[in-house]
Amino acid sequence: MNTILNDAQALAFIQAQAFKVNQQVYEARFPDWDYGRLVFVDTSGPAWSPGVLTYTSDLTGAAKWQSGFAKDIPLADVGQAMQQSAFHLAAIGYQYNIEEVNTVYQVGGTLSSRRARAAKLAYTKFMWDLAIQGSTEKGKAGLINNAAVTPVAATNDGTGSARHWIANDGTVTKTAAQILRDVNQALTGINVATNTLEYADTILLPTEAFNLIASTPFNSLGADTILSWLLKTNVYTLATGRQLTIRAVPFLRTASTQTVVGGGRMVAYKNDENYVKLNLPMPHQFLPVYQDGPLNWQVPGIFRTGGLDFQTTATFYYLDGILPAP
Incomplete structure (x- = not known):
C-alpha cells in the first residue's frame, strides 16, 4: 500500500x-x-x-619649453572624484x-x-x-538612458528632410552612405570627447534599424548589405583593426528624447571596465x-x-x- x-x-x-x-x-x-x-x-x-x-582621477598639466631664468615652472596635477x-x-x-x-x-x-x-x-x-x-x-x-549623456539629433538630410533611416510604412528614407555617416558620427563623437584617446567599439540599434541594415544591399552590386559593409569600413575598425559589435535592442525603439521624442535611438559606447561595468557581487544562487x-x-x-x-x-x-x- x-x-x-x-x-x-x-x-x-x-x-x-x-x-x-x-x-x-x-x-x-x-x-x-x-x-x-x-x-x-x-x-x-x-x-x-x-x-x-569608485575613485576616478584626471591628469592635468603640460610640459613647456622653459628658460633657465624662469620662476614659473609648469606644474602637473591630479584631480580626483568619488562616487558611491x-x-x-x-x-x-x-x-x-x-x-x-x-x-x-x-x-x-x-x-x-x-x-x-x-x-x-x-x-x-x-x-x-x-x-x-x-x-x-x-x-x-542603463546603457541606453543615462541622463548625463547629452543626446544628439540625427542629421535631417534624408528624404523630405527626414532624420530617420526608415519610415513606419517601411519606406527607406536615408541612403546607405547616409546611414554609414550617422554611425561614424557616433564613433568619432566619442573619439573627439576623449581627446582622440578612444573610439566606441559597440553600437546598439532599435530592432527595426538593425533589420534594415542587415537586409538592405549597400549598392547595386549586391555583394554587401549595409551591415556587412559597415562592419568592414567603420572608423573604429579601420583605426584599430578590431571588430565593431552591433546589436539590436528593442528598448531603443522609443528611447529618443532629442527632437524626435519617442523615436528610435542609436547608442555607441566603449565596452571597457575602466569606463562602465555592471556590479554583481552576488550572482544568483539557490538557497x-x-x-x-x-x-x-x-x-x-x-x-x-x-x-x-x-x-x-x-x-x-x-x-x-x-x-x-x-
Missing part, C-alpha cells in the same frame, strides 16, 4: 533532487539575454558588501507541492527542472533589463529547501547587484531620431 511521505522524508528527498536540478540549471546557457556581452560584469564582491566606492554605488538584494526562486513530490517518489524519476529553469531565466532577464535600461526604483541608469506550508516546499533564490557604474560618460554617444515616433 502506498503511503504519503512525512515532512522529514519529503524534505530529504527534495533536497537531493533540488541539488541535481540546480546543478543542471546553472550548467545551461541562456544566450537571449546575454548582458555579459554588452558590459563588463564585476563579480569580485564581497557578496554582502553594502556597496562600492549601493548594492541591493533581489530574489527569484521556485517551489514543489506534495502531489509532485509523492508522485515522483513512488513512481520513480526526478522532479521537473522547469520551474528552476524559469527562475534562472527570470534572473537573467532581470539583469538584462537592468543593464540596458536601469531601474527607476533604485535610481540606476536550501524549506517547507513554507503543509503542502508546499520552496527553493529560494537570491542575488545582489548595484546596476551599472559609469566611470565616465565621455565614452557614450546617443544619436536620436534614427526611427520616427510610432
